[in-house]
Amino acid sequence: MTRDQFELLAPGGDLDSIKAAIAAGADAIYCGLDRFNARNRATNLTLDNLNGVLTLAHQHSCKIFLTLNVLILESEIPAIVRLLSQLNTTKIDGVIVQDLGLAYILKHHFPDLDVHASTQLNTHNEGQILFLNQLTVSRVNLSRELNIDEIKHLAQFGREHNVMMEVFVHGSYCIGFSGICYISSARNGASGNRGRCSQPCREQYETTKTGNNYPLNMKDNSAFGDLKALADAGVYSLK
Structure with a gap:
C-alpha cells in the first residue's frame, strides 16, 4: 500500500483543529458551520471565517468539504438556499448532504457545487449509488456496517458509474444504522438527524446477564489494521 492510493480526509471543528489537520498532512478536511450540521453541539466555523480557512487550506493543497448533513425542515429551505448562494461564490471544494x-x-440550482453523500444516508447497495448518481453526487460515504467484501464490490460499482467511495476508519460506532437511529429523539427529544444526538447508547443501563452495564455502547472504530485491504478494495477516501 502506498500513500497515494487514497485520500486522507480528516475532521475539523474550530480553527485550531483545522490547522492541526493541515499540519498533519490531511488531503482534505470536513467541517461545519453553526447551522445545518450534524455536529451541532461541537465547536464549528462561522461563515465569516470560512474564506480564511479555504485560503489557508488551499495554500497547503488541502481541500475543504462543508457538512450540511442534517434533514432540512421546509421552513428552513429559504435559509439553506441563501447559504448555498453564498457558498457558490467561495472556493469550497464540496458539500456533504443527508437530505x-x-x-x-x-x-438543479447550484450545479457548480460538488455534492457528497453523508454516511447518514446509510448507503449500502447498488441501487442507492445509482440514485445518488442521478442527483449528480460525486462521492458516497458508505454505511459503516459493511464488511470488506461489500465495500470492495460497491467501490468497483461506483468506479463504473463515476462515483467515488469513502469509508470511516476512525471514530465512534452507533448501535443503530446511521441516519435511521431514533433513540436520542425518542428518549430526549434530541434528533440525531438534526445534529443533536445526545448519545444515549453511551450511557449506563441496568446490568445485563453478561454483566455489561453499557449494552448499547459499541467499541470505537479503528481500521488501522485494515488500511491495506481498504486501499486494495478501491476506496478513494479514508475518513
Whole structure:
C-alpha cells in the first residue's frame, strides 16, 4: 500500500483543529458551520471565517468539504438556499448532504457545487449509488456496517458509474444504522438527524446477564489494521 492510493480526509471543528489537520498532512478536511450540521453541539466555523480557512487550506493543497448533513425542515429551505448562494461564490471544494431534497436543490440550482453523500444516508447497495448518481453526487460515504467484501464490490460499482467511495476508519460506532437511529429523539427529544444526538447508547443501563452495564455502547472504530485491504478494495477516501 502506498500513500497515494487514497485520500486522507480528516475532521475539523474550530480553527485550531483545522490547522492541526493541515499540519498533519490531511488531503482534505470536513467541517461545519453553526447551522445545518450534524455536529451541532461541537465547536464549528462561522461563515465569516470560512474564506480564511479555504485560503489557508488551499495554500497547503488541502481541500475543504462543508457538512450540511442534517434533514432540512421546509421552513428552513429559504435559509439553506441563501447559504448555498453564498457558498457558490467561495472556493469550497464540496458539500456533504443527508437530505435528498437538498441534493435535488443542489443539482438543479447550484450545479457548480460538488455534492457528497453523508454516511447518514446509510448507503449500502447498488441501487442507492445509482440514485445518488442521478442527483449528480460525486462521492458516497458508505454505511459503516459493511464488511470488506461489500465495500470492495460497491467501490468497483461506483468506479463504473463515476462515483467515488469513502469509508470511516476512525471514530465512534452507533448501535443503530446511521441516519435511521431514533433513540436520542425518542428518549430526549434530541434528533440525531438534526445534529443533536445526545448519545444515549453511551450511557449506563441496568446490568445485563453478561454483566455489561453499557449494552448499547459499541467499541470505537479503528481500521488501522485494515488500511491495506481498504486501499486494495478501491476506496478513494479514508475518513
